[in-house]
Amino acid sequence: MSTTKPPQADGLAPLRAMIAQACRVLAARGLADGILGHISLRVDERRLLVRCRGPQERGLAFTTEADIRLVDLDGRPGVAGELDGGYAPPNELPLHTEVLRTRPDVAAVVHAHPPDVVCADLAGLAIRPIVGAFDIPGTRLAADGVPVYPRGVLIRNRHLAAEMVSAMGERPVVLLRAHGLTSAAATVEQAVLQAVSVDQLAGLSLRIVGAGGKLADLPETDMAELPDLGGAFNTQTAWRHELARLP
Structure with missing residues (x-):
């Protein structure tokens, strides 16, 4: 357990606690097993809070x-x-800072290593809107496309990060081939929930194909009937559920 406390910068303690909880949510969902993965949050134009490597990792x-x-x-x-x-x-x-440098619409970045996402991509299965009311936000995200950064590298410098950002474009999630995913949003909660939805779609795709089925996108007529349940339900209620799942 980490024992060295960070400096008490004004107003940051609640944000540190929230990011730490979000990291535990990723792990509880199986998106970041072991010692891999991290989350960041923009604090101002030049600074961010990020999960760092500690002496008792x-x-x-x-x-x-x-x-x-x-x-x-x-x-x-x-x-x-x-x-x-x-x-x-x-x-x-x-990976975090290049997204924050180039995307003013983004405040939070999640990087995770979901095994189903990696497997589905390597099997040639794109993230597609194959479900409907099962996961409405995830279906809408998939319908607009989930791009892939095709290099299985450690994104450890600005050159590689710029390649990833270019592949990502203006989309909220990019898959990292043989690696994992990056999810970006205005809030930590939304960035994590996006990653959870993509992971669920990848897992369902693998199960469908493994059972001998074929993937088919939700018909446009059904897509048009899917309501927007709003942020209070899609994000706030969903996030309370994720926190309640934690050990």
């Missing part, structure tokens, strides 16, 4: 507030002492 499932550190876009401490105690930004910090 145990993986996302055991993330605490102490693991969430304030850094700038170049990985330097956001305030003096922020990376004291053996903490360091993740190797793939550029």
Whole structure:
């Protein structure tokens, strides 16, 4: 368990706690097993909170507030002492910072390694709107397309991150071939829930094809009948559920 507390920058403690919870949600959903994956949140024009690597690393499932550190876009401490105690930004910090540099609509970035997403992509199965009321936000996301960054590399510098951002375009999620996914949104909650939806669609696709079925997109007439249940249900209620699932 992490014991070294970060500096008490004004107003950031609740955000650290929320990001730590979100990391645990990713792990509870099986999207970031082991010691891989991270979440970031823009704080201002030059700084972000991000899950850092600590001296007692145990993986996302055991993330605490102490693991969430304030850094700038170049990985330097956001305030003096922020990376004291053996903490360091993740190797793939550029994955987060390049999205934040180029997408003013984005405040939160999630990077995870969902096995079903990796398997479906390597099997040639795109994320498609194959369901309807089963997951309305996920269906709408898939209907507009989920691009793929075709390199299975560690995105550890701005050049590789720029390639990923180019593949992502203006979309909220990009798959990373043989690697995982990146999800971006205005809030941490939305970025995590998007990743959960993509993972569910990938898992269903694998099960359908594995059972001998064929994938088919939801008919346009059915798509037109799907209501927008609003953020209070799609995000707020869904997020309370995710938190309730945590051990």
